Amino acid sequence: xxxxxxxxxxxxxxxxxxxxxxxxxxxxxxxxxxxxxxxxxxxxxxxxxxxxxxxxxxxxxxxxxxxxxxxxxxxxxxxxxxxxxxxxxxxxxxxxxxxxxxxxxxxxxxxxxxxxxxxxxxxxxxxxxxxxxxxxxxxxxxxxxxxxxxxxxxxxxxxxxxxxxxxxxxxxxxxxxxxxxxxxxxxxxxxxxxxxxxxxxxxxxxxxxxxxxxxxxxxxxxxxxxxxxxxxxxxxxxxxxxxxxxxxxxxxxxxxxxxxxxxxxxxxxxxxxxxxxxxxxxxxxxxxxxxxxxxxxxxxxxxxxxxxxxxxxxxxxxxxxxxxxxxxxxxxxxxxxxxxxxxxxxxxxxxxxxxxxxxxxxxxxxxxxxxxxxxxxxxxxxxxxxxxxxxxxxxxxxxxxxxxxxxxxxxxxxxxxxxxxxxxxxxxxxxxxxxxxxxxxxxxxxxxxxxxxxxxxxxxxxxxxxxxxxxxxxxxxxxxxxx
Amino acid sequence: xxxxxxxxxxxxxxxxxxxxxxxxxxxxxxxxxxxxxxxxxxxxxxxxxxxxxxxxxxxxxxxxxxxxxxxxxxxxxxxxxxxxxxxxxxxxxxxxxxxxxxxxxxxxxxxxxxxxxxxxx
Numbered sequence: 001x002x003x004x005x006x007x008x009x010x011x012x013x014x015x016x017x018x019x020x021x022x023x024x025x026x027x028x029x030x031x032x033x034x035x036x037x038x039x040x041x042x043x044x045x046x047x048x049x050x051x052x053x054x055x056x057x058x059x060x061x062x063x064x065x066x067x068x069x070x071x072x073x074x075x076x077x078x079x080x081x082x083x084x085x086x087x088x089x090x091x092x093x094x095x096x097x098x099x100x101x102x103x104x105x106x107x108x109x110x111x112x113x114x115x116x117x118x119x120x121x122x123x124x125x126x127x128x129x130x131x132x133x134x135x136x137x138x139x140x141x142x143x144x145x146x147x148x149x150x151x152x153x154x155x156x157x158x159x160x161x162x163x164x165x166x167x168x169x170x171x172x173x174x175x176x177x178x179x180x181x182x183x184x185x186x187x188x189x190x191x192x193x194x195x196x197x198x199x200x201x202x203x204x205x206x207x208x209x210x211x212x213x214x215x216x217x218x219x220x221x222x223x224x225x226x227x228x229x230x231x232x233x234x235x236x237x238x239x240x241x242x243x244x245x246x247x248x249x250x251x252x253x254x255x256x257x258x259x260x261x262x263x264x265x266x267x268x269x270x271x272x273x274x275x276x277x278x279x280x281x282x283x284x285x286x287x288x289x290x291x292x293x294x295x296x297x298x299x300x301x302x303x304x305x306x307x308x309x310x311x312x313x314x315x316x317x318x319x320x321x322x323x324x325x326x327x328x329x330x331x332x333x334x335x336x337x338x339x340x341x342x343x344x345x346x347x348x349x350x351x352x353x354x355x356x357x358x359x360x361x362x363x364x365x366x367x368x369x370x371x372x373x374x375x376x377x378x379x380x381x382x383x384x385x386x387x388x389x390x391x392x393x394x395x396x397x398x399x400x401x402x403x404x405x406x407x408x409x410x411x412x413x414x415x416x417x418x419x420x421x422x423x424x425x426x427x428x429x430x431x432x433x434x435x436x437x438x439x440x441x442x443x444x445x446x447x448x449x450x451x452x453x454x455x456x457x458x459x460x461x462x463x464x465x466x467x468x469x470x471x472x473x474x475x476x477x478x479x480x481x482x483x
Numbered sequence: 484x485x486x487x488x489x490x491x492x493x494x495x496x497x498x499x500x501x502x503x504x505x506x507x508x509x510x511x512x513x514x515x516x517x518x519x520x521x522x523x524x525x526x527x528x529x530x531x532x533x534x535x536x537x538x539x540x541x542x543x544x545x546x547x548x549x550x551x552x553x554x555x556x557x558x559x560x561x562x563x564x565x566x567x568x569x570x571x572x573x574x575x576x577x578x579x580x581x582x583x584x585x586x587x588x589x590x591x592x593x594x595x596x597x598x599x600x601x602x603x604x
Binding site: 127130131134138141142145152153155156159160162163164166167170171173174175177178183 | 508535575
């Protein structure tokens, strides 16, 4: 067993050593970032089975259970951390060749985002959750401005909204501490049923505001389209694939493990449905391809929150599968769209015409990603959409089933519009030279088809993760040791 | 009346500070003033956290040796530790925000958000 603390500690260490590597050789930071991400993936593969069947509790500094700041790595955490780090590895490969100017500072912040999101997912301490959220969002603010131009305004907007969110998050943590007297998640979960329900409702709403910013929930997602359309491609991808996934994970942790009150799921469901409907409808009208993908990402987050709020084990595992698929597909879409945009020299969808034969790999990547989101058979999105519809029908929530189908129809509208532009129109204007994205697109496409044709690869993990979310007793006894 | 003020001025005052900051962030058109509002919100939440851990007549935490007879009654140290971290994070965000403001000013020559094209609220 390799100690999973290294997943957080190593990227942080390397991040601050980046100037040194840059001093030795200009090309070294990219390679070091790649190696760090690969090392993280290796740690996760080594620990995967143990975390799945025998959740690990790592107490930092060897203090005893309720006083220690602990990491909890169970099925849910290992699933999320695996998704985050695989995405980070793919993007580190993508960063070796890129269309925009980046330097060692970029890699420092990139590694900090990996450390922050992995920490968000693994931590068992409420205040550490706040610190890791801030690490990843401050790194994200910094990364946004790397493409210059209009990105400063996007970054300013992101900073303001993110900082307001962090104030609310801190208030929620303060009230939780004042009412429970501990910051350990297991102890809070243990004490939650004795809490005043009114107070609990206020606390969870404050948490929803604070974390909703990372999880792209309405109405806190005003920064998403601006940041996603202005930031460099790999930043957009990691925000969409890793940071928002970690946000949904923390939201699940707080709403299911910590404050498991069925009355609260109505809030989640309402917010999720509003996010879904607004996201899809606005995405349909976008002319800018990156903004379109950003709104599609918002809609997917809304869909996941809606389905998780049904609160049956089938629905939660479907939601988690959709989350994994969304991370894979959106990263694929953003990488391909980034290449298409720099080839056309414009972000407008109408300027992308006829790139299908000029940029075959990126166009194919975009097509695969779009089909996956739509849920065409043999793509991973098909299996998860089937599970979503199945679980919402079993829970007798016909409205949600109808909404999922409605969302799919709108998605067909706007994704096929782009595919039609790329493949079935002639190109008259010139094509710019772009980076080669063969390896990232290949890796992600393999994941898409592997999960689509053989979903058993992941279903055990998903079921165990859903079980962990819905049964907080196991979590509590594992951390506190039957106290 | 006085006892009521004593009891509630910490909570009420800090919540008021947060709301004043929020009002500033939402209504002001000047980038610097928005950041000042943000800083007020940060301060408000820090005061709130410290006041949550306050104990009547409490001493400075942990150092028991200098207080012989009343070692149990010190203020809760954990919120203070949290606030130290939160202050550092707040300063980092503020510095980053000001740096971005400088860049926006270089580009547009104004700090008024209604005149900055890309910034749609």
